[in-house]
Amino acid sequence: xxxxxxxxxxxxxxxxxxxxxxxxxxxxxxxxxxxxxxxxxxxxxxxxxxxxxxxxxxxxxxxxxxxxxxxxxxxxxxxxxxxxxxxxxxxxxxxxxxxxxxxxxxxxxxxxxxxxxxxxxxxxxxxxxxxxxxxxxxxxxxxxxxxxxxxxxxxxxxxxxxxxxxxxxxxxxxxxxxxxxxxxxxxxxxxxxxxxxxxxxxxxxxxxxxxxxxxxxxxxxxxxxxxxxxx
Amino acid sequence: xxxxxxxxxxxxxxxxxxxxxxxxxxxxxxxxxxxxxxxxxxxxxxxxxxxxxxxxxxxxxxxxxxxxxxxxxxxxxxxxxxxxxxxxxxxxxxxxxxxxxxxxxxxxxxxxxxxxxxxxxxxxxxxxxxxxxxxxxxxxxxxxxxxxxxxxxxxxxxxxxxxxxxxxxxxxxxxxxxxxxxxxxxxxxxxxxxxxxxxxxxxxxxxxxxxxxxxxxxxxxx
Numbered sequence: 001x002x003x004x005x006x007x008x009x010x011x012x013x014x015x016x017x018x019x020x021x022x023x024x025x026x027x028x029x030x031x032x033x034x035x036x037x038x039x040x041x042x043x044x045x046x047x048x049x050x051x052x053x054x055x056x057x058x059x060x061x062x063x064x065x066x067x068x069x070x071x072x073x074x075x076x077x078x079x080x081x082x083x084x085x086x087x088x089x090x091x092x093x094x095x096x097x098x099x100x101x102x103x104x105x106x107x108x109x110x111x112x113x114x115x116x117x118x119x120x121x122x123x124x125x126x127x128x129x130x131x132x133x134x135x136x137x138x139x140x141x142x143x144x145x146x147x148x149x150x151x152x153x154x155x156x157x158x159x160x161x162x163x164x165x166x167x168x169x170x171x172x173x174x175x176x177x178x179x180x181x182x183x184x185x186x187x188x189x190x191x192x193x194x195x196x197x198x199x200x201x202x203x204x205x206x207x208x209x210x211x212x213x214x215x216x217x218x219x220x221x222x223x224x225x226x227x228x229x230x231x
Numbered sequence: 232x233x234x235x236x237x238x239x240x241x242x243x244x245x246x247x248x249x250x251x252x253x254x255x256x257x258x259x260x261x262x263x264x265x266x267x268x269x270x271x272x273x274x275x276x277x278x279x280x281x282x283x284x285x286x287x288x289x290x291x292x293x294x295x296x297x298x299x300x301x302x303x304x305x306x307x308x309x310x311x312x313x314x315x316x317x318x319x320x321x322x323x324x325x326x327x328x329x330x331x332x333x334x335x336x337x338x339x340x341x342x343x344x345x346x347x348x349x350x351x352x353x354x355x356x357x358x359x360x361x362x363x364x365x366x367x368x369x370x371x372x373x374x375x376x377x378x379x380x381x382x383x384x385x386x387x388x389x390x391x392x393x394x395x396x397x398x399x400x401x402x403x404x405x406x407x408x409x410x411x412x413x414x415x416x417x418x419x420x421x422x423x424x425x426x427x428x429x430x431x432x433x434x435x436x437x438x439x440x441x442x443x444x445x446x447x448x449x450x451x452x453x
Binding site (some may be wrong): 002080134135136138139142143146147151152155156159160163164166167170171174177178193 | 366376379383386387389390393396397399401403404407408411428430432439443446447450451453
């Protein structure tokens, strides 16, 4: 397998188009299946009623928000280590999708929190670290936007992404510690009772759909970036 | 190598001494921000006592960030930074030295003046020491992390605001542990754990941040 064959933007451009098309199709099909399972097949939760059904959007979005940041950091590391043009473009293409998923996770989380906890926002460890993750994404995007030279933007943003990914676990654990210091474990997502198999299935299908959506969108975006830079 | 680091620290301190106003302004900013909070939320002693660690730490964070913009800017403008990059001393060492000098100028005065602010907030006498200690261990981390942001935003338009967006989320763990140490001590539990975690962060930052600063400087000077 010639890995570096596709490292050139010219050769990657048509491949990205094909990947985008098939991923988009897969995402649409899986999203329909996942939402059907989530809304019609999965049973009503004994404790939370119908409100819990938002987790079919919320949990996959939260997973993706963290996963995309790691992927972004890997592309950034490749960008700095191998100095390939495409790596920086991929990191740039992933950032808005990651920020979007982070925002969706926060938003659906607060919508779920209102009927369940009685408030839109609690300074729960997960919520807080998700919020900080959103700031990290926005910082990444803002730094790229303010540098005119695309190569310098790629590399500078790459350094930031790597510094960020080292910090994410530290932020998570310190926020968790802070949280237990300030308030008792009044709210916790981990105490969820063992989940019905259909609920888990719906969530996994939705996660896969989000995954494919992220791939499709970032491929479309990377094609735009290639075009923009006239490669 | 150490001679080069000593030289950079000495030079930066000398420059700061010649421009004493800049140092004083950052310190004044710290005092003013800390004094604004009681005016905003009321001077009820119990309330002040409970918010003091957080407020003082946030003020320290902002004050330390305020002077980050100047960390590399002057050297960048007059070409000194390019000479440092070309020089024989490893850039990481120079970067670490500059971050250390920044801490001496922007961090250490905060440690010295914090007990005074603590007095305003009616923080118990036993807590001054732990507040100063947490700032002593925590502010170098701020300087090191901030230097990464300063190097990345070097010469960019809107650098100052951008810098705060990049750096403040990374400051969160330091804030939590620093303020947490004082709060734990105030609750009679001893803040040793938090101080040790702060120390661990300092060791981590001191080991890895110079690399990131050097990489960012190379990118900015390309």
